[in-house]
Amino acid sequence: MNEHDVSYRELAEMWQAKDPMPPGLVEKVLVALATEDLDAEYEMLHVVERTTELSGARGTGEAVTISFAGGSVAGGSFSLLLRVSAVEKRSCRVDGWVTPAQPMKVTIAQKKKRWEAAADTFGRFEFARLPTGLTRFWLLADHTSGKDGEHLFATPTFEL
Numbered sequence: 213m214n215e216h217d218v219s220y221r222e223l224a225e226m227w228q229a230k231d232p233m234p235p236g237l238v239e240k241v242l243v244a245l246a247t248e249d250l251d252a253e254y255e256m257l258h259v260v261e262r263t264t265e266l267s268g269a270r271g272t273g274e275a276v277t278i279s280f281a282g283g284s285v286a287g288g289s290f291s292l293l294l295r296v297s298a299v300e301k302r303s304c305r306v307d308g309w310v311t312p313a314q315p316m317k318v319t320i321a322q323k324k325k326r327w328e329a330a331a332d333t334f335g336r337f338e339f340a341r342l343p344t345g346l347t348r349f350w351l352l353a354d355h356t357s358g359k360d361g362e363h364l365f366a367t368p369t370f371e372l
Contacts, residue, residue: 240346276295304372314331
């Protein structure tokens with residue numbers, strides 16, 4: 213063993229003590245990769261902003277606003293706005309809006325569980341109570357151009 217091996221080992225031990233890996237990180241990453249559904253054809257939305265600026269807009273609880281954007285629908289842009297508010301310690305309410313406003317099927321995936329809602333003609337949808345955790349949104353517009361007349365959008369996996 214040379215002096216470089218000792219230095220690297222000491223450095224690794226120091227970081228393990230000062231900044232350990234969060235519990236469950238490996239499992240969360242594996243779940244996120246498994247739910248990516250890499251063979252599906254969809255347009256990936258990207259996070260534009262995450263803020264607590266509007267947290268007092270509805271009720272007095274803690275809320276986060278998350279914006280996603282990307283792609284095009286009939287030559288224009290597409291966006292998803294989520295307002296996530298705490299309901300209890302490990303659950304939340306999600307109110308969402310898609311732009312341009314249109315009816316869509318909204319599916320939320322967490323681990324092996326799924327929930328569905330319909331966005332109305334104003335692009336609004338809601339989930340009254342969801343567990344917190346790694347989450348992914350899938351949005352299916354049935355009247356846009358795309359494969360078989362459908363267009364699929366998805367968010368990256370993120371923490372609710």
